[in-house]
Amino acid sequence: MYRYDEFDAQFVAERTKQFRGQVERRLAGRLSENEFRPLRLMNGLYLQLHAYMLRVAIPYGTLNSEQFRMLAHLAEKYDRGYGHVTTRQNMQYNWPKLPDVPDMLDDLASVQMHAIQTSGNCIRNVTCDPYAGATAEEIEDPRPMAELIRQWSTLHPEFTFLPRKFKIAVTAAEKDRALIKAHDIGIQIVKNDAGEVGYKIIVGGGLGRTPIIGQTLREFLAKSELLAYLTATLRIYNRYGRRDNKYKARIKILVQETGIEAFREQVEAEYATIDISGIAVSDAERERIKSYFANPDFQTLENDPADFTKALEDNQAFRLWAKNNVADHKADGYSIVNISLKPIELAPGDITAEQMRATADLADTYSFGELRTTHTQNLVLPHVKQSDLLALYKELEKIGLATANINLISDIICCPGMDFCALATARSIPISQAIAERFADPERQRTIGEMQIKISGCINACGHHHVGHIGILGLEKAGVEFYQVKLGGDSSENAAVGKVTGPGFSQEELLDGIENIVDFYLKEREEGERFLDTYNRIGMAPFKEVLYA
Numbered sequence: 001m002y003r004y005d006e007f008d009a010q011f012v013a014e015r016t017k018q019f020r021g022q023v024e025r026r027l028a029g030r031l032s033e034n035e036f037r038p039l040r041l042m043n044g045l046y047l048q049l050h051a052y053m054l055r056v057a058i059p060y061g062t063l064n065s066e067q068f069r070m071l072a073h074l075a076e077k078y079d080r081g082y083g084h085v086t087t088r089q090n091m092q093y094n095w096p097k098l099p100d101v102p103d104m105l106d107d108l109a110s111v112q113m114h115a116i117q118t119s120g121n122c123i124r125n126v127t128c129d130p131y132a133g134a135t136a137e138e139i140e141d142p143r144p145m146a147e148l149i150r151q152w153s154t155l156h157p158e159f160t161f162l163p164r165k166f167k168i169a170v171t172a173a174e175k176d177r178a179l180i181k182a183h184d185i186g187i188q189i190v191k192n193d194a195g196e197v198g199y200k201i202i203v204g205g206g207l208g209r210t211p212i213i214g215q216t217l218r219e220f221l222a223k224s225e226l227l228a229y230l231t232a233t234l235r236i237y238n239r240y241g242r243r244d245n246k247y248k249a250r251i252k253i254l255v256q257e258t259g260i261e262a263f264r265e266q267v268e269a270e271y272a273t274i275d276i277s278g279i280a281v282s283d284a285e286r287e288r289i290k291s292y293f294a295n296p297d298f299q300t301l302e303n304d305p306a307d308f309t310k311a312l313e314d315n316q317a318f319r320l321w322a323k324n325n326v327a328d329h330k331a332d333g334y335s336i337v338n339i340s341l342k343p344i345e346l347a348p349g350d351i352t353a354e355q356m357r358a359t360a361d362l363a364d365t366y367s368f369g370e371l372r373t374t375h376t377q378n379l380v381l382p383h384v385k386q387s388d389l390l391a392l393y394k395e396l397e398k399i400g401l402a403t404a405n406i407n408l409i410s411d412i413i414c415c416p417g418m419d420f421c422a423l424a425t426a427r428s429i430p431i432s433q434a435i436a437e438r439f440a441d442p443e444r445q446r447t448i449g450e451m452q453i454k455i456s457g458c459i460n461a462c463g464h465h466h467v468g469h470i471g472i473l474g475l476e477k478a479g480v481e482f483y484q485v486k487l488g489g490d491s492s493e494n495a496a497v498g499k500v501t502g503p504g505f506s507q508e509e510l511l512d513g514i515e516n517i518v519d520f521y522l523k524e525r526e527e528g529e530r531f532l533d534t535y536n537r538i539g540m541a542p543f544k545e546v547l548y549a
Contacts, residue, residue: 020102044115060128061089072356136330138172163241164249181495204255211466232271301333349377417457424457426474
C-alpha cells in the first residue's frame, strides 16, 4: 500500500494548515466565494446543491482497516453517518460544514490520507483493477505502477492547471475491471513477443457529453520510459487542448480532431526531446515501491477444503452468495470477496459509519487488514481463506452487506443526481432504487444473469450510463424529469458506447420499459448468452420495439 515519506507527511500537514487559514478568511468574509472556489477545489471540497461535499482520495482503491475506520469516524462526527463510494474509487461526504473541513483533513492526515487532486483541472486519483495483487489473471500487480504515477503527478508543476481534469486508469489483466478505454489515458501491463513486461498506452477515452472509446497510442512501452512518455503526452495536451470551451477541453476531443496518427506523431516528437535519463525510474526505485505491495503471509492451503464444500452443500443462501460475489484468487485456498453496496434501502455506493467500522474489523479478521473500493461503487476484501467464507458471510449478513447481486440487475452504478449535485438535471437515486425494487426477487435476478444498468442524472455521465448494458440518462424539459435509454454499452475490455433508443420516458414508463426489455431478452436468448450477447446478435430494432410498445 502507498506510504507517506517525510515529504508527503510535511506537505499534507502544511497544505491542511494553509487551507485552515483560507477557510477562516472565507468565514470572516475576507474571501468571496469566487475567490475561495479555486482554493477549496484544490483540497477536494465542492459546493453541491444543498451543502459542501468533501471528496477523499483513495489511491488505486486500496486502503487498510485503520484508514477505513477513520472514514467511518468522519462520517459519524462531521457528516450524517454515512459515506459514498464513487466511480473513481474515492469516498465522498455530502454534508460537511465548512468550519469542520480543516479538522476532517487533519484527521485524514493522521492515517496517511488526504483530499488533494480529487478535483480541479489536474491529474486526478489514479484508479485500478480492484483485484490487483490478488488475481492470477494479471501479469503483475499494477499498483506499484499506479503509485509511481501518483508520486509523479502530485503537484506536478506542468500539469497542475490543465485545460480540463485528467483521469488515468491502470490494469494488468486482459479482463478489464478498471474501464481503461474510457479514460484520458489507460495503461495495461502487457508482454511483448520477447517476453518483456511493459505497458500498452491507450489515449483519448472518456464519457461525459461526448462519449469516446480510447485508442491505442503505443502498443508497447518499456517500463523505464513510462514517466517520460506520460510527460510527452500531457505536454501535447497541455499545449493544444482547448481552453476556450470547457466542453471541448478534454484530451479525447483533441485526439479526435487531430486524428490518432497525427496525435501519435506529435507525442513521439515531443518524447524525442525529453532527456529520459532525467526522468527514468531505476530498477531499484521500482523495486522499492513494489516492496510496499508485497504479498501477505499466505498459508499453504488446498483449494475447496472440505468444510467449505460442505457449507456450500448445506446452505443455499451462502452457496448463491459465494457463486455471485466470490472470485478466484491467485493463492490456493484463498478467494477474493466482493461486498455489494447496493441494498434497496440505500443509494448505490452508500455505506454507514457502523458498516464501515464492522467491515474494517472483518478485514482485520479475514483479509490481512486490507480493503478495496471499486469503480462499480462496491467493496472488495482481496485475500480471504475459503475456509473462512461462511463465517465472513454470516458476519456480513449481520451488518446488511451480504446482498448477493454483484453484476446482476440490481448492482446499479448511479451518480448522486439532483438529490445532491448542482449540475444534475434529474434524480437518479430514486430511479436506481425503483429498478432494484422492481427486480428484487433474487431468483429472478439470477435468471436474468449478468446485467449492468448505469444511471446518470445529467450529461456529465458520472454514472457511466454510456457504457451500461442498459444506460439511463436523466434529463429535464419544461420542469419535468424524463429518462433517455441507451442499449448495448460495454465497460469491459470490449468497451463500447451504447446507442440511444429514442424519446425519453417518465419514471413509471421507464420501469415498465426495462421490464419489457428483460422479458424479451429472456425469451430470445440462446444457450449461455448474457443480455449483451443477445443484444449484439439481434441488434437494436427488436429491443426498441418492445421498449416502446
